[in-house]
Amino acid sequence: MASGIQLMEKVLFRVAKKWIAGDTIDDALSSAKDAYKNGRHAIVNKLGEYHKSKNQIKKIVSEYQKITESFREWKIRGAISVKPTQIGLSISQKECLRNLTTIVEIAKRAHVFVWLDMESADHTDETIELYNTFFSRYERVGIALQANLKRTEDDLRDLINMGAKIRLVKGAYKENSKMAFKSKEDVDKNYIKLMRRLFKESNEFGIASHDSKIIKKAIQLSKKYPKKFEFQMLKGIRDELKPELIKKKFVVSDYIPYGTNWLPYSFRRIKERKRNILLLGSSLLQSNRV
Numbered sequence: 001m002a003s004g005i006q007l008m009e010k011v012l013f014r015v016a017k018k019w020i021a022g023d024t025i026d027d028a029l030s031s032a033k034d035a036y037k038n039g040r041h042a043i044v045n046k047l048g049e050y051h052k053s054k055n056q057i058k059k060i061v062s063e064y065q066k067i068t069e070s071f072r073e074w075k076i077r078g079a080i081s082v083k084p085t086q087i088g089l090s091i092s093q094k095e096c097l098r099n100l101t102t103i104v105e106i107a108k109r110a111h112v113f114v115w116l117d118m119e120s121a122d123h124t125d126e127t128i129e130l131y132n133t134f135f136s137r138y139e140r141v142g143i144a145l146q147a148n149l150k151r152t153e154d155d156l157r158d159l160i161n162m163g164a165k166i167r168l169v170k171g172a173y174k175e176n177s178k179m180a181f182k183s184k185e186d187v188d189k190n191y192i193k194l195m196r197r198l199f200k201e202s203n204e205f206g207i208a209s210h211d212s213k214i215i216k217k218a219i220q221l222s223k224k225y226p227k228k229f230e231f232q233m234l235k236g237i238r239d240e241l242k243p244e245l246i247k248k249k250f251v252v253s254d255y256i257p258y259g260t261n262w263l264p265y266s267f268r269r270i271k272e273r274k275r276n277i278l279l280l281g282s283s284l285l286q287s288n289r290v
């Protein structure tokens, strides 16, 4: 008999699977291929974070290698997005540097873009340091910056000055009020301020948001400051809007996570939106019926 936890996990997975490609590399590549068929680019991410086992990390690095080398064969316009703590930052910066070197060298050979995801605020400095190291070696490396952090205005300025490729996000991690804006209103205000700066002073960046207000503002700014940029959204979110943007000739990328470690990612998505909690509730009710 399935335990309560197993049942809960089954229900959660039913909700989560619209955001996740599946367990395997082939699932990720198929999902990226679907995105491509629909006119979108793909950013593939292996789920999982805070790894400390060198064996596990080695496996992740080789999966990123396989994905990077498969894009051409699968005819996908793809990038990868890596979380520093999944490739060694939870062991040491040196370990992460070593693994990122392998990933970036493979990506360079395959002409694939590498994004560095930004994790919680205790890793911001180290992630920016890693970025600085790699950007001088390979220019197709980008970094995510979080509009909920008060420090981001300074980080953005410094990174723009060195010509960095930036993905602007609102921020998915719970931070304290000393270092972060807490209300949606303040985060949105800061996002728009930083986004304006990207349009004015930068080139080749990602506007990663599902928020209609932000997207509308980005479209307005793009008319005033024609820059190379893309909208980036998570797989399975705002799918009704993506074709509209493509029709208007904007580039849209789908961020496609895959892997068995889907629980923390799914919780972050569920918390982002009241309707997702309702979706989870109705799935629970349905599962009680069968």
Ligand SMILES: Cc1cc2nc3c(=O)[nH]c(=O)nc-3n(C[C@H](O)[C@H](O)[C@H](O)COP(=O)(O)OP(=O)(O)OC[C@H]3O[C@@H](n4cnc5c(N)ncnc54)[C@H](O)[C@@H]3O)c2cc1C
Residues within 6 Å of the ligand: 116, 117, 118, 119, 144, 146, 169, 170, 171, 172, 173, 184, 208, 209, 210, 211, 212, 232, 233, 234, 237, 238, 255, 269, 270, 272, 273, 276
């Ligand atoms: C491509 C991409 C990469 C990201 N990388 C990082 C990263 O490296 N580090 C990091 O901290 N965060 C990252 N995030 C997550 C980000 O920080 C936010 O947590 C997330 O995008 C929700 O913020 P929002 O801009 O969509 O606006 P919100 O204010 O959360 O939402 C605005 C509106 O968007 C829609 N929406 C938002 N979320 C959902 C959802 N889950 N389901 C359905 N509709 C939704 C709703 O209509 C909602 O009202 C990334 C997000 C994207 C899209």
